[in-house]
Amino acid sequence: MKPDNTSILKSLKFGTMLTASGKKINLFDPDPEQISIYDIAASLSKICRFGGNINYFYTVAQHSCLVAWLAEPHLVLPAFLHDAAEAYCGDVIRPLKKMLGAKYDDIEEQMLKAIFYRFGLNYSDYPLIKEYDDYALQLEEQAIILNNRLFQKDIEFKSSVHTTHKSITWCWDHRYARVAFLETWQQIPKISHFNQQLSRSTISCINRQP
Numbered sequence: 001m002k003p004d005n006t007s008i009l010k011s012l013k014f015g016t017m018l019t020a021s022g023k024k025i026n027l028f029d030p031d032p033e034q035i036s037i038y039d040i041a042a043s044l045s046k047i048c049r050f051g052g053n054i055n056y057f058y059t060v061a062q063h064s065c066l067v068a069w070l071a072e073p074h075l076v077l078p079a080f081l082h083d084a085a086e087a088y089c090g091d092v093i094r095p096l097k098k099m100l101g102a103k104y105d106d107i108e109e110q111m112l113k114a115i116f117y118r119f120g121l122n123y124s125d126y127p128l129i130k131e132y133d134d135y136a137l138q139l140e141e142q143a144i145i146l147n148n149r150l151f152q153k154d155i156e157f158k159s160s161v162h163t164t165h166k167s168i169t170w171c172w173d174h175r176y177a178r179v180a181f182l183e184t185w186q187q188i189p190k191i192s193h194f195n196q197q198l199s200r201s202t203i204s205c206i207n208r209q210p
Helices: 037-044 060-070 073-080 094-100 102-118 123-145 149-162 174-186 188-208
Strands: 016-018 024-026
Touching (some): 037 174, 060 073, 060 123, 060 149
Antiparallel strands (some): 016 024
């Protein structure tokens, strides 16, 4: 059976994309009211980190959760959403992002500002996420690129602490990634409390050292 010539995607205006739920997003001027955590989950759970040039399927959704688990209590939500713009703009690898320069940066920034506004976040917190993003990257490089089993176990352990559904493997498949991402979203207050308690315990241990 041959489809007709009508194309929903081709009929979209320049600079407009279609989400999993059918929302039309203007990439040049995104409307915060059109932003959906379910669209973000649907997309990030299917996007592979490092442009897919790795030997595991490791999603941006899992990376987002990992950064949230590492962040200071008051930064858990912005850490969780720090890559949410990629649900609409795609995951561009760092070398290419640098080559594309200001034009891509402006589009991504506008999108992330809309996302932060949608969920009541202050965009000025975004630069504070970098240290946790970089820390997560170090863990991921060891686990994924260097195939270090200890770091794979570390990521797996963090997943087991913060998610009720258990993944078969340390790196999540796209179906599990979507479920775990949305569960993490719902558990943000508990994660903030957990990180606060962990931080206090760490400080207490340091203070007890001779």
